[in-house]
Amino acid sequence: AQSVAQPEDQVNVAEGNPLTVKCTYSVSGNPYLFWYVQYPNRGLQFLLKYITGDNLVKGSYGFEAEFNKSQTSFHLKKPSALVSDSALYFCAVRDPRSGYSTLTFGKGTMLLVSP
Amino acid sequence: GAVVSQHPSWVICKSGTSVKIECRSLDFQATTMFWYRQFPKQSLMLMATSNEGSKATYEQGVEKDKFLINHASLTLSTLTVTSAHPEDSSFYICSTPDRAMNTEAFFGQGTRLTVV
Numbered sequence: 001a002q003s004v005a006q007p008e009d010q011v012n013v014a015e016g017n018p019l020t021v022k023c024t025y026s027v028s029g030n031p032y033l034f035w036y037v038q039y040p041n042r043g044l045q046f047l048l049k050y051i052t053g054d055n056l057v058k059g060s061y062g063f064e065a066e067f068n069k070s071q072t073s074f075h076l077k078k079p080s081a082l083v084s085d086s087a088l089y090f091c092a093v094r095d096p097r098s099g100y101s102t103l104t105f106g107k108g109t110m111l112l113v114s115p
Numbered sequence: 116g117a118v119v120s121q122h123p124s125w126v127i128c129k130s131g132t133s134v135k136i137e138c139r140s141l142d143f144q145a146t147t148m149f150w151y152r153q154f155p156k157q158s159l160m161l162m163a164t165s166n167e168g169s170k171a172t173y174e175q176g177v178e179k180d181k182f183l184i185n186h187a188s189l190t191l192s193t194l195t196v197t198s199a200h201p202e203d204s205s206f207y208i209c210s211t212p213d214r215a216m217n218t219e220a221f222f223g224q225g226t227r228l229t230v231v
Contacts, residue, residue, distance in 0.1 A: 009156075034219055043121065043208050043222035044159075090158065103220060107158040 002027040002095045006106035013081045014114050021076040021109045023091030033074040034092040034103065035065055044090060050074060061085070081113045118142050121209050121223025128199055128230055136194045136226045138209035144189035147212040149220075150182075152205050159208065165192040199230040 003026045013019045025031055032051055036044040048059025055067040065076045074091060088110050092103040118141040128134050138148055146167045151159040163184050164172040171184035181203075183195040196203050209223040 036222075041125070041206070041225065041227055043119075043225045044210075046219040046221070049219055088156075105158045108156070110156070 002031075002093050002104045004091050004093050004104055004106035006089075006091055006109045008109050009107075010110045010112060012112050012114065015083050016080050019078050019081040019085070019111065019113070021089050021091075021111060023074045023076065023106060024072050025074060025091070025093045026072065027093055027095040029095055029097045031074075032094040032096055033065075033067060034094075035059065035063070035074075035076050036090045036092060036105075038088040038090065038108075040087075047076070047089075081111075083113045083115055086111055086113045119209060119211055119221050119223045121226060123226060124224055125227040126229070128228070130200055130230055131198055133195055133197045134199055134228060136196075136207055136209075136228075138192045138194070138223050140190050140211060143211075145192070145211055146189060148186065148192040149210040149212065150184065150192075150194050151208045151210065153208060153225075154205055162194075162207075165194075167192075196228065199228070201230045204228055204230045 005024045007022055034049045035047040037047055038044050047063050048057050048065055050057045050067045058064045063078050065074055067074050088108045090108050091106040094103055120139045120141055122137045126134055148165040150162045152162050153159050161174050162177045165184045165186040167186045167189055173179045186192045206225050206227050208225045211221045
């Protein structure tokens with residue numbers, strides 16, 4: 001079975017500083033990995049995905065994520081945080097061998113960027 | 116990307132009444148839609164898979180008589196919370212299926228249900 005772990009309930013960072021939101025995964029085969037962001041009382045918005053190829057993936061709003069197969073991680077990063085980045089972030093995984101299955105989500109990490 | 120419109124964005128209802136939540140795919144035909152429930156500060160929990168023209172598939176522990184799903188057309192799926200109770204208060208989100216294994220899903224805006 002596939003699973004996702006986001007070890008931090010909350011990440012606090014000052015505006016202008018780099019941020020990292022951690023994600024580790026467990027799947028049987030090569031994973032498809034996704035990051036979504038959720039603002040209060042809104043649905044999820046897609047940020048970026050890793051399918052294959054370059055381990056460093058660039059996405060929306062200046063976010064990027066690095067796929068590390070040996071550490072089974074897919075941490076979300078941004079070089080310089082903005083207050084408007086404050087939101088709930090979800091990492092998700094899909095095992096491509098499992099057919100058209102739904103995504104498995106982590107529990108989410110609240111990012112708070114202070115001015 | 117695909118556009119999914121969910122309505123209403125919020126609703127308050129009295130205990131014992133029923134509430135219908137609609138999810139529309141605006142630019143594609145969705146034979147399948149997913150319905151999630153999200154508790155405060157928690158992840159999304161898949162409730163059911165809505166299938167156009169056939170019965171929905173419910174996840175273990177989800178009451179199918181409580182959460183009625185209808186997918187009568189290729190652009191509309193509805194979730195009806197019947198005889199609502201305060202414990203049904205939650206955030207409900209619909210989502211498209213994946214067009215392919217390597218594509219992202221698209222989500223509705225979500226519905227905040229409060230049962231008083």
